[in-house]
Each structure stands twice: as C-alpha cells, then as structure tokens.
Amino acid sequence: MATVRFTRNIQRHVSCPTLDVAGGTLREVLENYFQTNEQVRGYVLDDQGRLRQHMVIFVDGDQVHDRDNLSDPVATGSVIDVLQALSGG
C-alpha cells in the first residue's frame, strides 16, 4: 500500500482525502484511487490519461519521470504527493 495525498488547492473543487491504496506503479496506484473517487481523475489526468501539463507528482520526494504513462515504480509504504503550481492573476 502507498499513501496518496493531494494539495489543499484541489480540495476547493473536489474532495480527495488522503488514502492508502495498492499498486506497484504510479499508474496502478492512481487507478485504484480513482476507483474510489472517479471525479478526481479529470483534475489530475488529461483526456489521454497523461499527467496534466501544470500538475506534478512526487513519489517519496522525487518528481515523477514518466508523465505520460506514469510507469514510475511505487514501493510499499511510499508517499505520493499530488500538487500543482499556483500562478497567474
């Protein structure tokens, strides 16, 4: 199981509580999370299942490498942070 945490900024639009979910890759972990909360999917991934352009995910503090396929490995006990850059006026 890995722990998935979301930035507070996204919670203004959609509820996405911290959860422990199974999976050996980032894709598997996120799919399992979305199965419990499908509405969050579109806030994080685009139509083709890629990480949205201005979103970023850290796995145990390391920025995700494979933004399109989300194949980055996830270990038991990993912590996954889903964040975005705030910018603009």
Next chain:
Amino acid sequence: MSNRCLVATRKGLFTLDRGASKWSIGRVSFLGDNCTLVMHDPRNGELIAALNHGHFGIKMHRSRDGGETWGEIATPKYPEKPADYVPKGPPGSKPADWSLKLVWSLAPGGGDEPGVVWCGTLPGGLFKSENRGDSWELNRPLWDNPLREQWFGGGADHPGIHSICVDPRDARHVAIGVSCGGVWSTRDGGLTWQPPGRGMRAEYMPPEQQFEPNLQDPHIVVQCRANPEVLWVQHHNGIFKSTDAGASWNEITDVKPSAFGFVVAVHPQDANTAWFIPAVKDEKRYPMGGRVIVNRTRDGGKTFEALTRGLPQEHAYDLVFRHGLDVDETGNRLAFGSTTGSVWISEDGGDSWQTVSSNLPPVYAVRFEKAG
C-alpha cells in the same frame, strides 16, 4: 422579453436582473474562478457553466434553480487516441492533441429533443449530450473527416468550434462555425456533414487560397430564428451573409467605420436587422478612435447606422469578444460586455444604452435568459 442576463467573466459568473427602473448585478457564482461560457436552456430553465481551472482542466457545472446552487457534471472527453494513428493533415502541420483545451460553444438541442445539448471545443471536437450534460459523446463523423485535420487555430494554438446554430424548424439541421475551418452543416443530426460553402474570403491567406472554404475564419455565426436560412457571420476579414443556410456567402462591403470585429447578433424575427461592434482591424483590435459604437443594419447590410447614445465616446478601449453580445427573444433588448469589464444593455433595439457596470472582470460571454 428577458429580465435576466448572464455574464461569464475571468473571475466568475454574474447575473444581471432588471429591477423596477434599471438593470443591476444580482447573484455572483464561482467568484474568483475563470468562467468562460454559460448557456441557458429555454426548454427547462437549466443553466450550464464552463469553467477553466487551468492546472486542473476544464469543468462543467449545471444549475436547476436559476444559479442558486450548482453541481459538477461531466466534461466532454476526447477518446483515446489510437497508438497507430496516422495524421491526415497537410504536410508540416501539427496534429491536434486529442485532449480538451476549451469549451467554446454550448447550444440547446431542438424543442422536440429534450436533454440534447451540443458543445463545441478546442481543439476542434463537437460533442453532444442526450442527457443535459450528464455525459458527452464526440461526434465522430466530423472528427474523422480528413478535412477536419486541415483546420488551424486563429489566434489560438488549436482550431475550435465557437458557434452552433440549431435550426428551430428541424433540429437535425445544425450549422457550426470553426476558427479556422469555415461554417459546416449537417441535415441529419450529425451523421453526415457538408463542408463549407463558397463565398468567404480570407485576405490574410496566400492569393491562391483566399477563397478556400475550409480555411476561413468566421469569428461568430448567428441564425435568424424566424428565417433560419439566413446566417450572419462576423469574419476575421469582414462581414458575410448567407440566405441559403451557408451553401453560399456574400460579403458585405463598404462598412463604416470598420468591418472588423468579433460579434454579430441578428434580430430573431427580422433577418435584415443585425448588430455589430466594430474595431480596428486586425492586429490592433480596439474601438475606432477610442469610441464604443454598435453598428446596426436594418436592410440586410446595404446600410449601417452607428449607435452611440449611452456609450463612451472618448478614450474607451473596450473590445468585445465573440460571445460578448446577445439579443433577447423580442429583438428589443441587447447586452454586451467587454474585455475591460464594462457591460451595457439596451431596451430599444440599440438606440440607447445604459451602463450596468464598468468594473467587472474581463467579459467572455453575455447571454439573456430567453423564453422557449
């Protein structure tokens, strides 16, 4: 006549209400969020708003109580792009990303098809919902048409569908406006599509391509309710009119002070009456001489009169985006909103205007709530 007007802005959705003597801002929804478009459905009174959350993408919300409460509904989603897909666009062109970039048009279906809503998007997909926005499906006959891949962005990075005209006599007849891709139409509800008719002219293209129908840049397309064969277009290159539902187009020339602009509204009962808001063409884009005017024709485009009463006539640099002008179901009430946050309403067909606000966020869309 309409006593309510919806204004979608960079920082939220504003509701304007007609009081005893004047219009004023009533409800504010989604304050702080980028509301790019709003649709009122005269069949059931529902509202649909499109929001662009930037990092988090495009989202759609619906209200069943006139905007008092909102709930998120489905967002149009492009299908998975096949791994072996071979682009059919011109050599050297950049293929479209199969991912929603902007909701650019929303239109209720016909009176005999409750629940149907059309949605035009960047990068060029037309979506249809049959359940008031609970789910959306990409129109594949249009998306899979090889000519679709010749479309290109006009000012934006991607081509997009900004206008949807559903024929009030027959909802299977739908015309759409594409920047840049001309005006396409279907007579069978979207099963087959007719490419754009001839007659539009794009001065900015190389000489041999200036009349190519599929490369035209209509900024907005509107249809006369009482005479749906008549379509008016404010084009990047000027003003065009069709009297055969887009099969052919005639350019309206000699328009003073300028034929450039982004908006047109047509009188719902009189196809010869239409309103425009001219600007300096085309790379500068501000009102001629810093004067905000509405240009009205009542004779099908033979002559125009500049309407100025109540509008600022010095140092005004309000540009009106393509969804920023609307006319109500009577043809008497008009409203428009600008990039600098001004909103004006007329109750006499444009003869005079009252300022509702000069301090709103940049306005993207103005829509009256209309009777069905």
